[in-house]
Amino acid sequence: xxxxxxxxxxxxxxxxxxxxxxxxxxxxxxxxxxxxxxxxxxxxxxxxxxxxxxxxxxxxxxxxxxxxxxxxxxxxxxxxxxxxxxxxxxxxxxxxxxxxxxxxxxxxxxxxxxxxxxxxxxxxxxxxxxxxxxxxxxxxxxxxxxxxxxxxxxxxxxxxxxxxxxxxxxxxxxxxxxxxxxxxxxxxxxxxxxxxxxxxxxxxxxxxxxxxxxxxxxxxxxxxxxxxxxxxxxxxxxxxxxxxxxxxxxxxxxxxxxxxxxxxxxxxxxxxxxxxxxxxxxxxxxxxxxxxxxxxxxxxxxxxxxxxxxxxxxxxxxxxxxxxxxxxxxxxxxxxxxxxxxxxxxxxxxxxxxxxxxxxxxxxxx
Numbered sequence: 316x317x318x319x320x321x322x323x324x325x326x327x328x329x330x331x332x333x334x335x336x337x338x339x340x341x342x343x344x345x346x347x348x349x350x351x352x353x354x355x356x357x358x359x360x361x362x363x364x365x366x367x368x369x370x371x372x373x374x375x376x377x378x379x380x381x382x383x384x385x386x387x388x389x390x391x392x393x394x395x396x397x398x399x400x401x402x403x404x405x406x407x408x409x410x411x412x413x414x415x416x417x418x419x420x421x422x423x424x425x426x427x428x429x430x431x432x433x434x435x436x437x438x439x440x441x442x443x444x445x446x447x448x449x450x451x452x453x454x455x456x457x458x459x460x461x462x463x464x465x466x467x468x469x470x471x472x473x474x475x476x477x478x479x480x481x482x483x484x485x486x487x488x489x490x491x492x493x494x495x496x497x498x499x500x501x502x503x504x505x506x507x508x509x510x511x512x513x514x515x516x517x518x519x520x521x522x523x524x525x526x527x528x529x530x531x532x533x534x535x536x537x538x539x540x541x542x543x544x545x546x547x548x549x550x551x552x553x554x555x556x557x558x559x560x561x562x563x564x565x566x567x568x569x570x571x572x573x574x575x576x577x578x579x580x581x582x583x584x585x586x587x588x589x590x591x592x593x594x595x596x597x598x599x600x601x602x603x604x605x606x607x608x609x610x611x612x613x614x615x616x617x618x619x620x621x622x623x624x625x626x627x628x629x630x631x632x633x634x635x636x637x638x639x640x641x642x643x644x645x646x647x648x649x650x651x652x653x654x655x656x657x658x659x660x661x662x663x664x665x666x667x668x669x670x671x672x673x674x675x676x677x678x679x680x681x
Contacts, residue, residue, distance in 0.1 A: 316679045318348040321401035322372075322417045324396065327357025328538065328566075329507075330483070331409045331433040332593050336361035337484045341668040343367050347665070352397050354390065354413075359538070372397050377423035382642055395420035405429060405457070411439055418452040427457030427678050435586040435610040436469035449474075457678035460671075462589035465610030468500040479674045480640045482616070483589050484667035489598040490659055492571035500531045501577035502638055505570050505592045505600075506584075508548060508563070509540040513606075513629065515551050519656055520634035522555045528642050533581075534571065538566035575599045579641050579647065585628050587612045597622070597655035602648040606630075616661075621652035 319342055326332050335351065343349045343366055351363070354373035359403060363369060372393040378386055391417060406415035406428045414430040430453070432440070440449065449470070453459075459478040461467040467478050496561055506512050514535055521533040539545040543570045545563065545608055552561050569575055574580065580596035582605035589612040597616065603623040607612040615624035624640070626633035641648040660666070 316347070316676050317402040318350070318403045319675065320350045320352055320398065320401060320406045322352045322406060322408045323413045325357040325402065326351070326353060326358050326360040326363070326369075328361065330588065331589050332361055332428065333581075334362065334433075334483050335409055337486065337664060338668070338671060339367050340364055341484070341664055342672075345668075345672075350401055350403065352394060352638075358500045358643055370397055370401075371387045391420045395424070396428055397425055402426070405675050406430065407675065409433060410654050415448050415452055418455050422455060426679065428455070428459060429458045429675060430456050431460040431463065432466050432470075433588045434466075435588065435608075436466055438488045438608060440469065440584070445519040446665045457680075460674065462614060466588065469610070471628065479670070481670045481674070482662045482667060483591050483594060485594055485659065485662045486599050487664060488571045489595045490663055492599055494600075495572075495576045498578050499576050500528075502575050502579045502581050503536065503577035503596075504534075504581050504583065505536040505567075505574060505596070506590070507537050507540045508535070508544045509542055510544050510547075511585050511587075512544075513583045514544070514548055516631050516651070517581055517634065518548060518551045518555060518557065518561055518612065518631060518666075520583075520631040520638065521561060521581075522557055523631065523635035524638050524642070525557070525560050527639055528579055529560075531578075531642065533561045534564050534577065536564045536567050536570060562570060563680050570595065575601060577601070578636055579604065581638060582606060583634065584608050586610070589615060594658060597658040598662070600652045600656040602641050602651040603655060604634060604641065606634070616658055617655075621651075622657065657665070 321335050323335055339349045350420045352370045378389045393414055398451055405443045406421055408414045408419050409431045411431050417428050418610045453474055459474055461478055461480050467475055472590045580601040582593050584606055586608050605625055606628045607625040608628050617625055619625045626637050
């Protein structure tokens, strides 16, 4: 295997895009020819190293007037043309629509396709269209990569038999971040301001925490997803009269320095795949309180009361109790943080790369 083509919608800042960017750099560094075929250009994207080629396979001006079905066909046709021209040893698709598109586009080319599922299949792979496309297209895949057992076990046996579970790779800056000289009385979170991350519940929970520990503040780091969540959170902060102790900090490229200044990391999502933000906080040695959300991302890396605390989703009281417990029991917080750091052994870039490399070489048949 010498040439890899990754396919996804764009390289806009997001979990799947981050993993593709990291993997592309790893494979390129090891001497592989790496191509990334995308449908469109996002406003704020991950930067690629020189030597990694990016190819546009999205709609053209000639496609603009077509029907929805016509556009779907055009997208697959453009990707197929790219695959036939470039002749990669393997195509690796990330997320739902690119998975279907790559499997359709590569049909008959004898070029293997590996599909990567990056989210909770419930609600994302269970629509009427999925019930048609999964048996029609997924049988053609050379392999599947999942982040959790919950993701894998949603799918039929013929999918599970050709699958492997691989964690997301950590950025090196989270492995080598210096420890702060002192901690601040802060609870922190990082992640886009988007509805399913349920930062609104976290704000309500922290209002309870603040009643017991008025010297603590909550800082939420993350860009606005433009879905209306930021406005909802601002309204919640106002209703809780929390303007002086809950802060929306916006996005940052220095989270490896900012997060460890806080004492506790809080994760509040209702569902996720395997959240990078949680892995990063653990790698930084932070004690974590996380929702035990489907499809099992937090439970994949956290053993309750050993390297973090797991609480039910959408339960502000349980979240508040977990945060208060770590504020009040410094010894427990220190132990959880120290054990959380061990995620570096499983999720460092080199370890994850070797798993991907071995699996892709197997799927490529070489």
